[in-house]
Amino acid sequence: MPRRSRTRPNGDRSLDVLIVSQPADYGVAIYVRELARSAVEAGHDVTVISPPESRGPLASWVTSVGARHHTLDMARRPALRDPFDVLTLRRLARGRDVLHVHSSKAAALGRVAAATLPRRARPAVVMTPHYWSWLVGGRLEALYRWIERLLARRCDVIVAVSEREEVEGRSVLGADARLLLIPNGVDRAHFSPEGPSAERDVGHPLIACVGRLSEQKGQDVAIRALALLSDRTSRLRLVGGESTPGHRRQLEELANSLGVAERIEWRGPVDDTAPEYRAADVVIAPSRWEGMSLASLEASSCGSAMVATDVSGSEALGSAAVIVPRDDPDGLAGAIDRLLRDPGKRRALGLAARAQSRPFDVSATMRRNLDLWTELVHGGAWQRSQEDGSGAVGSAVPGTPSAATGTWTTDA
Numbered sequence: 001m002p003r004r005s006r007t008r009p010n011g012d013r014s015l016d017v018l019i020v021s022q023p024a025d026y027g028v029a030i031y032v033r034e035l036a037r038s039a040v041e042a043g044h045d046v047t048v049i050s051p052p053e054s055r056g057p058l059a060s061w062v063t064s065v066g067a068r069h070h071t072l073d074m075a076r077r078p079a080l081r082d083p084f085d086v087l088t089l090r091r092l093a094r095g096r097d098v099l100h101v102h103s104s105k106a107a108a109l110g111r112v113a114a115a116t117l118p119r120r121a122r123p124a125v126v127m128t129p130h131y132w133s134w135l136v137g138g139r140l141e142a143l144y145r146w147i148e149r150l151l152a153r154r155c156d157v158i159v160a161v162s163e164r165e166e167v168e169g170r171s172v173l174g175a176d177a178r179l180l181l182i183p184n185g186v187d188r189a190h191f192s193p194e195g196p197s198a199e200r201d202v203g204h205p206l207i208a209c210v211g212r213l214s215e216q217k218g219q220d221v222a223i224r225a226l227a228l229l230s231d232r233t234s235r236l237r238l239v240g241g242e243s244t245p246g247h248r249r250q251l252e253e254l255a256n257s258l259g260v261a262e263r264i265e266w267r268g269p270v271d272d273t274a275p276e277y278r279a280a281d282v283v284i285a286p287s288r289w290e291g292m293s294l295a296s297l298e299a300s301s302c303g304s305a306m307v308a309t310d311v312s313g314s315e316a317l318g319s320a321a322v323i324v325p326r327d328d329p330d331g332l333a334g335a336i337d338r339l340l341r342d343p344g345k346r347r348a349l350g351l352a353a354r355a356q357s358r359p360f361d362v363s364a365t366m367r368r369n370l371d372l373w374t375e376l377v378h379g380g381a382w383q384r385s386q387e388d389g390s391g392a393v394g395s396a397v398p399g400t401p402s403a404a405t406g407t408w409t410t411d412a
Contacts (some may be wrong), residue, residue, distance in 0.1 A: 003285065009358075015039075015097040015373055018123070019067075020049045020089065022074045025056030026212045026240070027294040028130050031184070032058060032102055038366035044373075049092065049106075050089040065148035076105055089113035096123040100375045101155075106117035108147060111154040124376040125155035128198035132168055135218075135289035145172055152177055156376055159369070162292035162313040180372065183316065184292040185365035186301050186357070190274060193303035193354060197278040205234040205340050210273050210295040211287070214243040218309065219251055224329035225286070227258040230337050237265040239276050242279075281346065282348050286325050287311050296321075303354040305346035306323040307335045315324040316360060320352035 001061075017039055021032045032048060039046045046067040051074060053059045059069045070092060071175055074085055085281045090113040093099045101110035107127040114125045133144040152158065161184045162167035169179050191362030200206050207226070211217035226236045242248045248266070255261040270276065273295070277283055283299040285308040299306055306321035308314050309332075314323055322339065324331040339346050 003409040004330055005080035013378060014042075015044045015377055016095075017044050017046050017098045017100065017373065018049065018093055019046065019095045019100045019102070020106040020110050021058060021102040022051070022076060023049045023056070023103050026243075028102055029056055029058040029061070030294060031128075031130070033061040033065065033367055034362055035100070035366055036062045036067040038363075038370060039373075040066040040208050042370055044370075047092070049089070072407075074109065075103060082109060085109050086113045086116075091185075092114055093117065093123055094121045097397055098126065098218060099123040099375045100126040100128070100369075100373070102128050102130060104131075104144070104148070107155075108151060115154045124373070126157050126159060126372065126376070127155045128159040128161065129165075129169075129291065130161060131289055131291035132165070132172070134172065135168075145234060149173060150353060155380075157372060159372070160291070162290075162316060164312040164315050165291045168312060181369045182372070183360055184297060184313070185360045185362040186294060186297045187362050188357060188360075190275075191277070191298045193278065193350070195278060196275050198275040200237075200279045200288075200356060201235070203233070205281045206230055206237060206279060207336060208237045208276050208283050208402045209286065210283070210299070211241040211278060211285070211293075212240045212243040213238065213247045213251060215247075216290075218288050218327075221286040221288075221309075221327060221332060222284055223251060223255050223258065223260060223264065223286050225284075225333040226255075226263060226337060227260045228333035229340075231340055231350045232263075234336075234340065235263050235265060237276070237280070239267040239270055239273060241269040247250060273298060274302055277304045280304060282307060282336055284332065284336065285309065285314075286326075286332055290314075292316060297357060297360050299355040301348040301357040301360070305339055305349040306353060307339065316356070317353070318356050319377060320356040322341050322348060 019032055019036060021028055023029050036046050036048055047070060048062040048067050049070045049072050050058045052071045062069050072085060072088055086109050089110050093114055094117055099110055099114055101107040107129060111125060114122055133148060134141045158179050159182050160169055160179050166179050166181045170177055209219060209222045213219055222236060255264050279301045283306045284302040285293055285296045287293060287309055290311045290313045296308055300317060308317060308321050308323055309326045310323050322335045324335050
């Protein structure tokens with residue numbers, strides 16, 4: 001069934017794309033902003049659905065790049081309003097060419113909404129979880145695994161943002177899951193070693209940790225590690241706002257109990273994180289779970305000496321960072337101590353990190369997403385999956401996903 005699409009002056013057909021994101025700030029929102037920007041510049045008609053601006057800057061970001069915005073105040077966890085949000089998404093997705101959902105919550109609502117549409121009104125559905133819902137653990141882990149298995153066949157492609165996330169996905173969803181690897185990327189021209197640095201006290205070693213204050217990002221582990229450092233003059237700068245009310249207060253109480261409150265700088269949200277990476281002696285990423293951390297890629301691109309935890313996406317850092325176990329303040333502190341004592345090692349890691357970041361460029365990431373949309377709608381793969389029920393997507397055409405490998409055949 002041919003998709004509804006318009007013709008641009010160069011003869012290519014534009015796409016009518018609906019992007020849905022439950023997060024409205026930080027990494028996922030930045031990704032969606034860049035995706036919307038790239039799609040608009042490519043001539044596509046883009047609408048982004050996300051929570052209101054009171055929940056984060058995504059709404060203003062997408063309008064600033066020329067996309068339309070529709071407000072839907074989706075809850076992060078299961079909520080009574082979810083069925084009503086499904087109905088809204090169903091109405092807004094009807095007749096579109098592509099529905100691209102970001103984060104597990106938006107993906108669950110969006111896939112249910114699309115599945116209830118008549119076949120002729122159903123868009124091609126792409127899901128990018130950014131990290132798997134079951135990684136949060138706790139009493140909901142088994143439920144989230146069951147939901148993801150149930151909904152995995154309700155989309156054409158699931159995009160994994162790191163190699164390890166793809167492996168984790170197949171281990172739960174099955175070897176035949178429609179997973180495609182498109183690694184995250186950052187603006188390497190902006191996030192570079194050259195440029196302004198944030199203010200700092202040069203008399204004290206500075207450790208920077210960038211990310212929203214949350215259990216996921218592990219700032220509590222960073223604070224515990226700070227208390228274990230040999231150099232008692234070192235300072236920890238936390239860059240980012242709290243994801244849930246009261247989280248900063250909990251971290252402050254922890255710092256007070258460990259006697260390190262005076263050594264912590266609460267930077268809060270900043271418009272540009274690049275100067276923070278350049279100012280730091282060591283950048284840490286003590287996350288408990290990730291898909292692929294944009295902060296880690298940004299720091300790597302800036303040539304920072306890094307210590308990161310062993311989570312999905314950390315494999316992209318290779319030997320250009322020190323990798324330590326999750327939830328291990330002693331291991332984190334030991335790695336920081338060794339780097340603070342060895343300026344030569346920090347310089348060597350920084351040079352290696354910049355080189356290691358070369359494949360992770362945001363323009364390539366977004367181009368691959370747009371190529372995927374085009375392949376699904378115009379390349380025939382999406383039509384075939386609708387007609388024969390196979391769900392097979394991709395081709396061996398250069399620059400498009402390979403159904404056989406689940407990766408990309410070329411960067412061209």
